[in-house]
Amino acid sequence: MGFKIADRMKGLAPSGIRKVNEKALAMERAGETVIHFEIGRPDFDTPEYIKEACVKSLENSEVFYTSNFGDMKLREQVAEYLERHNHISYKAEEILITAGLSEAVYDVLCVLLNPGDEILVPDPVWINYLNVPRLLGAEPVCYDLLEENDYQPDIKQLEALITDKTKTLVINTPGNPTGSILSTKTLKEIAALVEKYDLTVISDEVYERLIYDDTEHVSIASLPGMKERTITFNGFSKAYSMTGWRLGYVAAPRELILELNKVHQHITICAASFVQKAGIVALRDESNEVENMVKEYQRRRDYAVEAINSTPGIYCLNPKGAFYIFINVRSLGIPASEIAEYLLEHHKIALVPGEVFGKNGEGYLRLSFANSYDNIVEGCRRLAEGILELRKQTGEQEK
Ligand SMILES: Cc1ncc(COP(=O)(O)O)c(C=O)c1O
Numbered sequence: 001m002g003f004k005i006a007d008r009m010k011g012l013a014p015s016g017i018r019k020v021n022e023k024a025l026a027m028e029r030a031g032e033t034v035i036h037f038e039i040g041r042p043d044f045d046t047p048e049y050i051k052e053a054c055v056k057s058l059e060n061s062e063v064f065y066t067s068n069f070g071d072m073k074l075r076e077q078v079a080e081y082l083e084r085h086n087h088i089s090y091k092a093e094e095i096l097i098t099a100g101l102s103e104a105v106y107d108v109l110c111v112l113l114n115p116g117d118e119i120l121v122p123d124p125v126w127i128n129y130l131n132v133p134r135l136l137g138a139e140p141v142c143y144d145l146l147e148e149n150d151y152q153p154d155i156k157q158l159e160a161l162i163t164d165k166t167k168t169l170v171i172n173t174p175g176n177p178t179g180s181i182l183s184t185k186t187l188k189e190i191a192a193l194v195e196k197y198d199l200t201v202i203s204d205e206v207y208e209r210l211i212y213d214d215t216e217h218v219s220i221a222s223l224p225g226m227k228e229r230t231i232t233f234n235g236f237s238k239a240y241s242m243t244g245w246r247l248g249y250v251a252a253p254r255e256l257i258l259e260l261n262k263v264h265q266h267i268t269i270c271a272a273s274f275v276q277k278a279g280i281v282a283l284r285d286e287s288n289e290v291e292n293m294v295k296e297y298q299r300r301r302d303y304a305v306e307a308i309n310s311t312p313g314i315y316c317l318n319p320k321g322a323f324y325i326f327i328n329v330r331s332l333g334i335p336a337s338e339i340a341e342y343l344l345e346h347h348k349i350a351l352v353p354g355e356v357f358g359k360n361g362e363g364y365l366r367l368s369f370a371n372s373y374d375n376i377v378e379g380c381r382r383l384a385e386g387i388l389e390l391r392k393q394t395g396e397q398e399k
Pocket residue numbers: 040099100101102103126172176204206235236237243247248
């Protein structure tokens with residue numbers, strides 16, 4: 001007698017990123033040295049002042065449930081941060097603290113989507129925005145983010161995809177997996193569309209602090225009339241290198257926060273109490289820790305982009321945010337999943353095939369440069385070697 005698994009699990013594939021990671025880890029257990037370009041997590045330690053705040057909280061025995069909505073001091077601190085940094089005026093009551101942004105995605109989609117509803121999501125996209133709607137019986141409808149359009153959406157296409165069933169629209173800037181940033185012009189066009197069709201926007205800004213070349217990050221909720229229509233997602237994972245701490249937040253109108261809290265309280269009750277205390281200190285006492293990490297990311301990005309673009313047969317755009325490079329490998333004429341497999345097996349570098357993020361990712365590999373500079377230098381050398389071999393095998397070099 002087996003367990004009778006619910007029908008909703010049928011369309012849910014395991015993460016393609018983890019698949020690559022598992023294989024890389026198995027190779028390491030067998031004695032190989034693999035360079036990890038597959039995982040989207042900062043490699044820096046969490047800044048010391050944040051860790052100290054957590055330890056202090058534990059020493060003070062702050063070990064109990066907090067309010068379901070989150071520690072009021074943290075909610076106030078988040079509201080202050082969003083005002084100062086993102087120019088959006090939220091009250092503390094409009095903030096819900098979650099166990100990472102991943103939980104927030106589930107809470108929000110659970111509250112918004114009925115079975116059969118449609119949600120507009122970018123393609124390529126972080127896969128939770130495909131899988132969570134499916135889990136809820138809703139339909140993710142993809143709009144294109146294409147390299148030739150600098151990964152900005154085509155507003156006409158977006159408009160054409162809106163139907164009576166469209167409930168909401170997801171944007172992610174800076175974006176995973178492309179590292180692109182939506183321009184103010186694009187955001188204004190999306191805002192106009194959202195108003196015209198009376199929609200709402202989910203704006204995932206978890207990478208907002210990781211931006212390069214003096215590029216500007218604009219929160220769509222800061223545009224006139226948009227705060228009431230926007231659910232802003234952010235968290236501590238990427239900016240403060242706190243992926244393991246599981247701390248995120250949602251900022252949205254109060255009536256939505258009340259609904260979200262009903263789901264949130266049944267999933268996690270609250271984020272860990274001492275982690276929330278550390279979150280307060282992370283925002284309040286920050287000096288130049290994030291900027292220092294960003295400088296180092298930029299140095300690595302500059303090296304990797306240059307190395308990739310000097311490798312015949314592949315190229316990439318220069319990502320302006322996050323820590324991902326989306327490498328175009330189409331000219332090799334081999335599926336990206338096969339290229340990724342070849343590079344892992346023969347050159348010991350782990351990259352994610354782009355189709356994991358949607359159909360527009362076919363022909364791309366995602367490289368995460370959240371890895372040491374030395375590993376990036378060595379990894380790019382291995383990448384160039386592997387691509388040269390593949391081109392020899394396909395006869396591309398002679399053309
Ligand atoms: C776009 C995007 N949103 C959210 C998350 C998850 O954030 P958290 O660690 O807060 O759950 C990720 C993680 O890779 C991501 O890429």
